[in-house]
Amino acid sequence: MTHRSLPALGVLMVAVALTAGCGSDDAGQSDAASSVPAPTATGLPAPSGGPSSAGGAASPPAPAAQGPTERRLASPPPVVLPQRPAGAPGAKQVVDAFKAAGLKVPHPKERSVDCGPDGLGLGCSELISTDAVTVYVFPDETSASDIAETWSGQSYRRGAVVLNYLEAKTPTGDRARYEKVLNGLG
Numbered sequence: 001m002t003h004r005s006l007p008a009l010g011v012l013m014v015a016v017a018l019t020a021g022c023g024s025d026d027a028g029q030s031d032a033a034s035s036v037p038a039p040t041a042t043g044l045p046a047p048s049g050g051p052s053s054a055g056g057a058a059s060p061p062a063p064a065a066q067g068p069t070e071r072r073l074a075s076p077p078p079v080v081l082p083q084r085p086a087g088a089p090g091a092k093q094v095v096d097a098f099k100a101a102g103l104k105v106p107h108p109k110e111r112s113v114d115c116g117p118d119g120l121g122l123g124c125s126e127l128i129s130t131d132a133v134t135v136y137v138f139p140d141e142t143s144a145s146d147i148a149e150t151w152s153g154q155s156y157r158r159g160a161v162v163l164n165y166l167e168a169k170t171p172t173g174d175r176a177r178y179e180k181v182l183n184g185l186g
Contacts, residue, residue, distance in 0.1 A: 081125050084137045085140060085159075089161060090137060094137075097181050097182075097185055103132070103174075103177055103178060106130055106132060108128055112125070112127045115136075123143055124136045124137060125137045134163070136162040136163075137161050138161075144157050144159065151164055158179075163178055
């Protein structure tokens with residue numbers, strides 16, 4: 001045998017040994033192939049310096065696959081929001097009433113998902129934001145009152161509905177018009 005054939009022979013012997021120990025399990029072959037030591041400058045595989053030679057415990061062999069793994073799409077569970085109280089207007093109804101009264105409600109966005117545990121977690125039932133005002137509907141008047149007090153001076157509450165002006169571009173003088181329309185709803 002020549003010196004040039006030794007590296008090829010060494011790699012071939014390692015491949016045969018690994019293939020013989022892996023059986024026909026496709027997952028096992030890919031795991032075994034990733035643990036093949038790289039050949040050194042001499043063409044022979046480097047000596048195994050596994051975890052036990054470094055002072056650590058050797059890891060147990062991976063369990064054999066029991067068949068194909070079923071992959072499911074990772075999707076969050078649906079957000080379940082509390083119901084708004086009977087008789088309270090919905091956020092869309094309030095925004096529609098503002099439009100009907102000729103008030104500005106530019107760029108309305110349905111954001112009720114922000115009421116739930118993954119969003120702001122305010123515990124509201126419905127939420128629609130516009131550039132002029134944000135409309136929150138809470139499941140009860142106590143929750144609405146607590147939030148309105150937190151936003152004191154920047155909000156208005158009637159029943160379970162809270163109008164929030166914190167991020168709005170609504171002049172203070174126009175806020176009374178929005179509040180009057182809300183008061184006119186059942």
